[in-house]
Amino acid sequence: MRLIDLRNPAFFLALLAFSSAATAGDGAYSWLMKMSQATRTLNYDGTFVYQHGDQLEAMRIIHAVRDGSVRERLVSLNGSAREVIRDDQRVMCYLPDRKSIIVEHRFLGRDKSFPVVLPESVRVLNKNYVIQLGAAGRVSGREAQVVIIRPRDQYRYGYHLWAHKETGLLLKADLVDHRGKTLEQFMFTQVKIGHVIDAADLQPAMGVDDMVWYVGKTMDDVTVQPAKGWTASKVPAGFVLSNHMMRKTPGHSNPVEHLVYTDGLAAISVFIEKVDRGTRSVIVGGSTMGAVHAFGKVVNDHQIIVVGEVPAATVELIAKSVVAQPQ
Incomplete structure (x- = not known):
């Protein structure tokens, strides 16, 4: 949390x-x-x-x-x-x-x-x-x-x-x-x-014996220039891109591109990951967990998920506008 x-x-x-x-x-x-x-x-x-x-x-x-x-x-x-x-x-x-x-x-x-x-x-x-x-x-x-x-x-x-x-x-x-x-x-x-x-x-009270460690690692280029990756063409007024990086995370074979938009108080994350053709475990549409909303779509074999502690309309607006920028 x-x-x-x-x-x-x-x-x-x-x-x-x-x-x-x-x-x-x-x-x-x-x-x-x-x-x-x-x-x-x-x-x-x-x-x-x-x-x-x-x-x-x-x-x-x-x-x-x-x-x-x-x-x-x-x-x-x-x-x-x-x-x-x-x-x-x-x-x-x-x-x-x-x-x-x-x-x-x-x-x-x-x-x-x-x-x-x-x-x-x-x-x-x-x-x-x-x-x-x-x-x-x-x-x-x-x-x-x-x-x-x-x-x-x-x-x-x-x-x-x-x-x-x-x-x-x-x-x-x-x-x-x-x-x-x-x-x-x-x-x-x-x-x-x-x-x-x-x-x-x-210090943690619980022991670490027999525990499996999962360490999230960043790629050598932690910060990715926005012009070389994906972008959201529509974001609500006041939200600006505060971070744009490529990361390797546990359980994911492909690197995950991560964009963060913030208005100074609320923060919205955009995750983009290449998925193999025929993958069934993709997320499409909206979901809610308490005050956190998410919206997913698949574009050109890439899973896009937008998530944040903001209204559902906000993540849907941003998700539908995410596109790959010309190389």
């Missing part, structure tokens, strides 16, 4: 109290930057729940910042046992029920999950979202400030965020559709902030 799964209950809407647009907007931007700063500078250790669709997951997160670098450990508390260790370079998933360890490398500019929004980019969000202050609230026994992010069109979702008043740490986040319905919710049930974290707490 992504740590940034953003979300809010409908009954709370009646409690929202807005200031004047200018004052609320300036204050809201300041809170977004405070949340971003908290993520990059604070140590914290807590338990949170993540609700998506009819599923409820409980997890512990240990987040440490040392010399400007972040290292995190996430541990599932219900369902199948699993742990995720991630730092600035890679993500390691420990799956004991599958006797597997999956390693993925992280790339510059690829991890744009909120609240990791660079302060200089926060104002850019105003082109695609209306950002305002909401009322004060409480989460996990701590006083919080609510920030409301509403999309300016139907191609993206909105967010309701609860920031700890003292430190700015994001305590709760709701992802909402255009009707204000909560699609996903992340919320701390308890959290300790600002203490020293022992290095041992950032």
Whole structure:
């Protein structure tokens, strides 16, 4: 799962109290930057729940910042046992029920999950979202400030965020559709902030004996020039190409071309992979898992899949416009 799964209950809407647009907007931007700063500078250790669709997951997160670098450990508390260790370079998933360890490398500019929004980019969000202050609230026994992010069109979702008043740490986040319905919710049930974290707490508890390692590798040319590959000719206003690479991934015989489009908050991935003629396991049409939508098609023996935490119409629009560029 992504740590940034953003979300809010409908009954709370009646409690929202807005200031004047200018004052609320300036204050809201300041809170977004405070949340971003908290993520990059604070140590914290807590338990949170993540609700998506009819599923409820409980997890512990240990987040440490040392010399400007972040290292995190996430541990599932219900369902199948699993742990995720991630730092600035890679993500390691420990799956004991599958006797597997999956390693993925992280790339510059690829991890744009909120609240990791660079302060200089926060104002850019105003082109695609209306950002305002909401009322004060409480989460996990701590006083919080609510920030409301509403999309300016139907191609993206909105967010309701609860920031700890003292430190700015994001305590709760709701992802909402255009009707204000909560699609996903992340919320701390308890959290300790600002203490020293022992290095041992950032190591996996489960052993690695008899585990099979799957390491995702990039090709020598990690970044592919867009003119030499595929492109999407139609993307909603505000979305720009932030990454374009060719990758080799576990379980795939052919390299996968990966494009990432972002509006500064939402991110959409486009995957293109050559498939053998007669392959039956292709994906055509739309699919949904909670707030995540995907749309697939096959063009010239290539499987194209567009996926993102955005409305179904957004991924379909982009998928139908993906074409190979002239060589």
